[in-house]
Amino acid sequence: MTDWAAPQQLSLRDVVLLLPFAQLLPLARQAFGRIGGWQPRIETTQTLAAALGPAASLQAMQLAFDVAADRLNAARLIRSQGASMAWARSDPRHFDRAVAALTQTAHDLAQAAFSVAPSDRDAYWAAARELLSPATGPGSQQRWLARVALEWAAQSSAPATDRLFDERPAAWVALQAGGPDPLVQSLMHAAPLDAPCLIVDADAAPSMQVVASEPPRLARCGGFEHEAQCAAAQVLLHLERGEVPIALIGQDRQLVRRVRALLERQRVPLADETGWALSTTRAAAQVMALLRAAPARAGTDALFDWLKTLPGWPGRDDAALRLQQLERLCRRRALSRIEALDRLDLDADLASYWAAVRAELERLRAARPGVAAWLNRLREALQGCGAWPLLEGDEAGRAVLSALRLHAVADADAAWREAADASPMALDGFTAWVDEVLERSSFMPAGPGTAQVFVTPLARAMLRPFGAVVCPGSDDRHLGASAATHPLLSDAEQLALGLAARVERLQRETLAFQHALALNRVTFLRRHVDANGEPLADSSLLQRLALDLSAQGRALADWADPRVHVDLEAAPVAWPLPVAGGQLPGRVSASAVQALRDCPYRFFSRHVLGLREDDELEAEIEKRDYGTWLHEVLHRFHLTREAPGTVQAERERLHELARVVQAAMGLADDEFLPFAAAFDGVAVRYVAWLHARDAAGARWQDGERDCRSRPEALQGVELQGVIDRIDRVEHGSAVQLIDYKTVKADKLKRQVREPLEDTQLAFYAALLSAETESPLQACYLALDDDERVVEVPHVEVRHSAEVMVRELGGEFARLRAGAPLPALGEEPTCEHCEARGLCRRDHWPDGQGA
16 A cells, blocks of 8 residues: 555655454554554445544434334334235234335435435435336235335435545545445546546455465264364464464354353353354343233243343232242142232232232233333333343343433434334333344354453454464355345346345455465364254355365365364163152152052152142143143033033033132133144033933032041051042932043053053042942043044953052062162153163163063
8 A cells, every 4th residue: 555655755754544344443543553653544444434424313204223212113014005004903913024124125215325425325215216116916015115214224324434435535545355345436437637536446356275384174063062072172272372363253143152151161262353243141031021921911930031031020029939839829729810810819028029019010911002101111121120230230131222222212312202202012012122122133242351262253264363263154055055045126126226136245255254264273063963964065155166176186184183082981870769668758649659550760750759740831832731621611510500501501510610610710711722622522421421410310429529538458558549429320329439431442442451450539539438438430431532432441340449458558568668660661660760860770770671
């Protein structure tokens, strides 16, 4: 540059040097400082424009290049067309995609127009309107959205970079790297004839030339974790050798996040120049957890997900204890909906805690206020629950507050307030909007001043003096892959409008790749398969490099794994043989006896150690909820059935009770609909079966009876269980116990084929044997059979009960004497056993077990 300026009789202090990106600014200034003398003004187009003055204030509905405001205005633009009002209601997902496409296209068109000199911009808009003329038939909706985006972009206020065209330096000099910059080209084209201009083209030659003395290395790894470990190990090796600074290329962001976590374990300071999606930060998760817990019909799991993000509760020292109590209560009673908590009779302290929590949630339960009103409510809720100080004290938290404009909604600019006030939406719409804003916003954490590892995009590694480059994700899906298509414009239209089409984006990535080859110690890594098992290949750019090296008689270097391999001696886990001794439970249920028969170790973990797996708090209604509901419906029906009625009357009575029990259990209509529909058939079949039993002389006697018994053979151990139903049959001469089942009859028939293998009915018979000398019968009642209600009897159930009690007494005597309770390790018992990790079933030596 100095050699060019001297013949032109230019003083460098009057020259403006434009660089392609900001990371090169300190390097260029240091280089000129080493030369000495006057320096040119070294800037990028954006830093120079910012130094010349603030941007113009926005007017209502103008593009702000801010996802928070622009998506609101995009939705308003679409809704302003009468035909689109129904679209937003009938197909909200499609409408949201249209809003995103409209916003992206308006941004792209405005940025392309801003690269044109202000004097040529009217001609640009006229040509764009002609190109995007109205269309009919297929694609007409996309064309309409593109034209709306065009007119919206055309109303944008003048960008700050327009001031560059009024500057009159002695000369313009631009460094070109990674392809030409349209704005710089327009700026030099518009320069006065007497103002010299120079473009220094630093882009690599078209062929894949390896300038460095040592060729790049390529590591092919087995999978995601293997690739992350190899990349982290390569970075650590460069640090150990003093080959710094190191560029860690953020080609595959998910993979690089894992590499970063591995390096942070080794306390390696990193500077991240790529930024994260703000939605991935803990602060954003805290805000979203509050919004997801706010609806009255939200699940209790969402409630506890939110409360556990808080360190406590303002003004309450017992918040942790009350939270634990509330969660334990919900799990014990299987409460999956927040609204069910209002029906509980809580003690005073827990009720006070829940009232404070509910008050903050109710701030976010409104009809359809505007976004500005929603943000005020959200700010108040964050302050009320104590999250606000946490967000303000955290770097990412402050970025969340700023992205959502939560600091002071009323003090925002007029254009934003107008958009926010004019965008009413329900809570779910506001939650989706907040989620989208956080997803589209970027968080750039401040790196340590001593960082020697820089996470950077490939395009920002150009011309920087890196001592080594590590590029994970060099596969055909992340490096050199075909870019995604534009949502509204074809490639030809993008080229005509000055947008970066797919071909141009690929060319720019190729240039950045070529620049990387000029650096020393470059390592590319890629995995053989993706997380979903789909195979991956070398990047097309790597394949081109391999071909060019082959033509030069060279090849990619073999990569040596720097990880330290440690040989460990096998130490298999022994088969557990615990002893209960005097710790046997004093009371057992049918499920406990079944656990002892299935696997003694399961009985040991559940009923000797007293371990329990927390019940899930899923809001989705499961078959278990249906079974509980059906049992309660039938129990209430028989409690109020004094005498047989007509078939129609009893069906109606069942349906009436069904609705009452559903409301009492807090089961939502929409989610319970499949089960309610199935109950129509159950009611028909059940009433038909019941009337047939009435005719045979059977009468309902009791239901949901809690029975207890202490057989002598068990030496003090009590049997306890709840029997679904007890009938008098054979005109009162016999007792029949019935267990309702919502499974097919065939499965139950297989269960009782060997009577001594059926535990449940034999156990209940043992309970009733202590209460009655009458002949005893037992059956399962299959309610969900397609054609009719099916009785599946357990023959000679009193004999089965006597054998079970006798054998159980002998087993308990053995256990008291010190017999072990081994883990049998048999399927299907082990398949869904919660104690599998405790017995270490998957770590036993081969051949060990039952």
